[in-house]
Amino acid sequence: MSASLQKGINALKEVIDAPVASYFNSCVHCGLCAEACLFYLETGDVKYTPIHKLEPLRRVYEQEYTLLGRLGKMVGLSKAVTDDELEEWKELVYDSCTMCGRCSMVCPVGNDIVYMVRKLREGMAVSGHAPDGIKGATKRTVEIGGPMGLKWPAVANVIKKAEAATGVSINVDKPGVDYLVLLSSMEIVNYPEYLEALVKIFKKAGISFTLASDAFEATNAGIQIGASDIAKVIVSRIINSAEKLGVKYVLSPECGHAYMAIRWEGPNLIGRPYKFEVRHVLEVLEELRQKGVLKMKDKFKEPLILHDPCQIVRRGGVLEAPEPLIQTVAENYIPIVDKQKWNWCCGGGGGASAIHTEEAEALRAKAFRIKKRQIEESGVNTMVTFCANCRIVIEEGFDHYEMNTQLLGLTELLAEHLED
Amino acid sequence: MNEMQFLTWVRGPALDIAIGIFLLGVLWRLIEIYSLGRKVDVAPGRHRDGASGLHTVFRRSVPPPGMVKRSPVTYIGGYVFHIGLAIIVFLFEPHIILIRDLTGLSWPGLPSQVIDLVSVITLGAMLVVLADRIKSPVKRYLSTFSDWFTWTLTFLPVLTGWMAVQHLLLPYTTMLALHILSVELLLIVLPFTKLFHAFTVFGSRWYLGKINGHRGVPV
Ligand code: SF4
Numbered sequence: 001m002s003a004s005l006q007k008g009i010n011a012l013k014e015v016i017d018a019p020v021a022s023y024f025n026s027c028v029h030c031g032l033c034a035e036a037c038l039f040y041l042e043t044g045d046v047k048y049t050p051i052h053k054l055e056p057l058r059r060v061y062e063q064e065y066t067l068l069g070r071l072g073k074m075v076g077l078s079k080a081v082t083d084d085e086l087e088e089w090k091e092l093v094y095d096s097c098t099m100c101g102r103c104s105m106v107c108p109v110g111n112d113i114v115y116m117v118r119k120l121r122e123g124m125a126v127s128g129h130a131p132d133g134i135k136g137a138t139k140r141t142v143e144i145g146g147p148m149g150l151k152w153p154a155v156a157n158v159i160k161k162a163e164a165a166t167g168v169s170i171n172v173d174k175p176g177v178d179y180l181v182l183l184s185s186m187e188i189v190n191y192p193e194y195l196e197a198l199v200k201i202f203k204k205a206g207i208s209f210t211l212a213s214d215a216f217e218a219t220n221a222g223i224q225i226g227a228s229d230i231a232k233v234i235v236s237r238i239i240n241s242a243e244k245l246g247v248k249y250v251l252s253p254e255c256g257h258a259y260m261a262i263r264w265e266g267p268n269l270i271g272r273p274y275k276f277e278v279r280h281v282l283e284v285l286e287e288l289r290q291k292g293v294l295k296m297k298d299k300f301k302e303p304l305i306l307h308d309p310c311q312i313v314r315r316g317g318v319l320e321a322p323e324p325l326i327q328t329v330a331e332n333y334i335p336i337v338d339k340q341k342w343n344w345c346c347g348g349g350g351g352a353s354a355i356h357t358e359e360a361e362a363l364r365a366k367a368f369r370i371k372k373r374q375i376e377e378s379g380v381n382t383m384v385t386f387c388a389n390c391r392i393v394i395e396e397g398f399d400h401y402e403m404n405t406q407l408l409g410l411t412e413l414l415a416e417h418l419e420d
Numbered sequence: 421m422n423e424m425q426f427l428t429w430v431r432g433p434a435l436d437i438a439i440g441i442f443l444l445g446v447l448w449r450l451i452e453i454y455s456l457g458r459k460v461d462v463a464p465g466r467h468r469d470g471a472s473g474l475h476t477v478f479r480r481s482v483p484p485p486g487m488v489k490r491s492p493v494t495y496i497g498g499y500v501f502h503i504g505l506a507i508i509v510f511l512f513e514p515h516i517i518l519i520r521d522l523t524g525l526s527w528p529g530l531p532s533q534v535i536d537l538v539s540v541i542t543l544g545a546m547l548v549v550l551a552d553r554i555k556s557p558v559k560r561y562l563s564t565f566s567d568w569f570t571w572t573l574t575f576l577p578v579l580t581g582w583m584a585v586q587h588l589l590l591p592y593t594t595m596l597a598l599h600i601l602s603v604e605l606l607l608i609v610l611p612f613t614k615l616f617h618a619f620t621v622f623g624s625r626w627y628l629g630k631i632n633g634h635r636g637v638p639v
């Protein structure tokens with residue numbers, strides 16, 4: 001056994017806990033989880049059945065933590081997990097799983113499949129079986145500061161533009177304010193309007209905030225790849241900065257995986273609660289709406305639907321904010337059938353959008369057909385969402401299928417129609 | 421060994437052994453699984469009504485929206501045979517008497533004609549889910565020896581019990597003895613196969629509800 005494989009198996013042994021054991025023992029092979037997974041549904045390929053994606057983890061569990069499994073391993077009845085097998089599973093654990101968590105919503109015995117995918121990735125990452133695309137993003141985050149290799153000057157540039165556009169001067173590294181605002185690289189590069197929108201709304205609401213030059217990146221590639229030690233290093237940058245500045249809140253950007261990382265995984269990575277509170281931007285906006293601060297001067301007229309990003313809504317628990325917010329700004333909001341916690345993934349979450357092999361991209365395009373159908377069935381030309389990663393993946397899908405649907409970001413849409 | 425001796429043996433020592441293995445097996449497996457424990461989640465939770473372990477234990481008994489349409493055989497077949505099994509096991513008079521003898525607890529049962537009908541329906545539903553397992557690509561792909569084996573071990577007690585009552589094929593005493601034997605096999609195998617979901621399903625749903633409920637998501 002190679003040293004890296006041994007490390008991988010040890011990592012798996014470490015992450016196996018009572019829920020995992022309970023889940024594997026409960027599975028009745030009914031196959032219903034497949035019916036919830038966009039990768040199975042859009043390809044019809046049985047290997048994409050969610051519980052099957054966990055086979056290496058199941059075997060390690062059985063062989064290490066059950067009496068019968070240990071006996072089976074001793075007499076050679078059950079074979080050990082190999083490097084070749086993990087290499088084969090790479091596609092199942094990363095390319096074809098966006099950690100959207102929809103499978104966990106339907107399993108009749110209550111298996112939290114995505115909880116286990118997250119754990120299996122720990123073993124995949126240390127044994128060297130993560131995709132190059134995600135490895136690269138992780139390396140850039142550790143060495144440079146963000147998954148796309150962005151440095152502070154790029155952010156400073158976006159800040160300057162937002163200042164010019166709004167006429168508001170934006171604090172940097174200022175202690176004692178209410179909010180530390182985080183961004184995701186994708187927002188900095190592709191959707192710089194987000195910061196502008198936020199500045200406009202926060203000014204109106206009288207909320208003080210700052211950005212931090214040593215902690216602007218909210219996403220956490222360590223979590224995507226499945227390396228908790230790296231994830232901890234990355235999240236600690238934010239924690240240290242926020243606690244040093246003494247802010248009350250840290251504002252998670254729209255980006256879903258960033259929210260999961262900073263709000264839910266972070267405290268567990270460092271082993272204690274933070275000295276500040278983490279809030280998702282939509283939670284703050286919804287609170288402002290309820291207080292009557294978020295008044296619109298006019299409304300968006302075209303009919304539109306909402307794409308609820310998995311990590312913010314179904315997994316992150318920001319369930320109730322999106323709808324009232326969209327209704328505030330849109331005259332013609334059309335609720336779709338599978339909405340809120342039942343929404344379908346864009347197909348590029350969980351780090352998948354960072355994998356640029358031909359096969360992964362082809363698979364992503366196929367999986368996107370489920371989103372395409374949702375749009376077509378609703379008969380609208382506009383979709384609104386609130387995650388930079390979803391936006392990029394969806395726009396790629398639009399290009400691929402030559403759709404002329406327009407995609408808008410919720411925060412920006414709100415800011416655009418905000419009363420002056 | 422004649423029929424009577426066979427019956428006496430399955431009813432006596434064999435039953436004791438089977439129940440013994442079953443009880444010890446269940447206890448062992450529960451400890452093996454749940455003593456692994458889990459780390460407490462130190463992220464401050466979000467409260468939302470309906471999001472908890474207990475809610476999910478119940479909620480998952482009901483099909484999620486749209487799922488029955490996607491997989492009707494799995495749901496309808498699954499419900500029918502699970503409910504059928506429960507009715508037969510717990511509401512057939514002779515079973516209640518056996519339970520009373522073993523534990524002292526008893527309750528009223530259903531008329532035997534009703535149990536008869538339920539048995540036929542249950543057997544039918546089990547055949548349908550078996551056919552579905554053979555036919556459906558996902559189920560066939562997931563299936564291992566254990567799936568076919570445990571199906572057989574669940575089917576046999578219902579079949580032999582029904583045949584004994586109907587006086588089919590073999591003399592009553594022999595069929596009854598075979599029925600009891602098949603139940604004993606089932607009891608012995610249950611803790612060590614996927615049949616153990618009968619116990620872990622509660623723990624699994626509870627963890628699922630609890631872990632997601634911490635983030636405020638009712639699942
Ligand atoms: S839905 Fe649940 S029980 Fe059914 S195959 Fe998937 S994990 Fe197993």
Ligand code: SF4
Pocket residue numbers: 036037038039049050053096097098099100101102103104113114117
């Ligand atoms: S988390 Fe989503 S993508 Fe991954 S297996 Fe489950 S349903 Fe499929």
